[in-house]
Amino acid sequence: MKQHSVCVYCGSREGTDPAYKAAAEALGSAIAQQKWRLVYGAGDVGLMGAVARSAQSAGAETFGVIPTHLMDQEVGKRDLSRFVITENMHERKKVMYMNADAIVVLPGGAGSLDEFFEVLTWAQLGLHSKPIVLLDVQSYWKPLTGLIAHIIKQGFADPSLQTLFVTKTDVDQTLRYLRAALS
DSSP: OOOOEEEEEOOSSOOSOHHHHHHHHHHHHHHHHTTOEEEEOOBSSHHHHHHHHHHHHTTOEEEEEEEGGGTTTTTBOTTSSEEEEESSHHHHHHHHHHTOSEEEEOSOOHHHHHHHHHHHHHHHTTSOOOOEEEEOGGGTTHHHHHHHHHHHHTTSSOGGGGGSOEEESSHHHHHHHHHHHHO
């Protein structure tokens, strides 16, 4: 049986609400409990570090990808099962995507938005059909889903855009969705 890999995009900061870190830790543990592999940005700071440490302590295989220019800033976590250093951000995103069966987006900043929109655009173009989940902790992603609805309403995207990702409010919902999508 193939081991599934879940790519988690998330902040290199913890954010202002402790619920964000709690969700990252719960997601890391849940990935391990499912015997899935965590694929993420290889940082040991913010939500990235929280999800990785939690996954590791629960026994998950971890695959981290970090560009050379972020090794110091994001404190590259070298004790992962697999630690890949890339030359740039484009290569990082490609390696993360290529090594994942599904994508979960926790709260984060511009980098997380960039990663989300890239895989969403690729899905829109028919380049992949991997499950994409916005983990909407404390309604963090509500403005984003509102913006996507606005884009559709204004005629800049087809309504099918909203079918290319799902929004889940907690880790349990996310796991149920991923188990079904990956089976």
